[in-house]
Amino acid sequence: MPYKTHFYIPNVLGYIRIVLVCVFLGTFKKHPFISVLVLFLAQFLDMLDGYFARKLNQNSNLGVVLDMCIDRITYLAFYFALLIMQPNLFYGVLFLAVLDHSSHYARIYACQISKITNHKELISRYKLLNYYYGSKTFLTALIIGENTFLASVYLSSFYQLSGMLLVVFCITFVLFLLKQIINMVQLIHSLMVVY
Secondary structure, three states, rough: OHHOOOOHHHHHHHHHHHHHHHHHHHHHOHHHHHHHHHHHHHHHHHHHHHHHHHHOOOOOHHHHHHHHHHHHHHHHHHHHHOOOOOOOOHHHHHHHHHHHHHHHHHHHHHHHHHHHHHHHHHOOHHHHHHHHHOOOHHHHHHHHHHHHHHHHHHHHOOOOHHHHHHHHHHHHHHHHHHHHHHHHHHHHHHHHHOO
């Protein structure tokens, strides 16, 4: 069957993530907790798809592209919600969206030029970037931290930033900031490979 990879478990999880992003877009204006839960479920499925790809030996080119595209779509949905709910953050959110997309697409292009099929295998002269892609724990912590920070900013549209929400905001801000530094380093490195 030529389309066998379409039904690999990791790819099916990707399709479910697309549905969850659509649910988020339909709920973010009026149902903040449902929206955040849906996004965290999508993030959890993102972690599971990589696990199943390795465990079941279901790696595919479709899966690699699908995973990164859905990651970018998820972030775009999150940024869209922030722009609607927090219009005063327009330029900051716009910067984050451009940085996220440009750094990841530049990395994919750098991998293509280097004839590397997995963007996590492109070696950099920047140790931080190599550590990020080489350590699943570090990568996961930063992504969860980044998403939790963005969720706390989103939730501050509905609730005062105090108590537990303020604690979460402060702790995850550091992880969020580090992730943006990595995105910048990734962009610089990828452009150097392309150049």
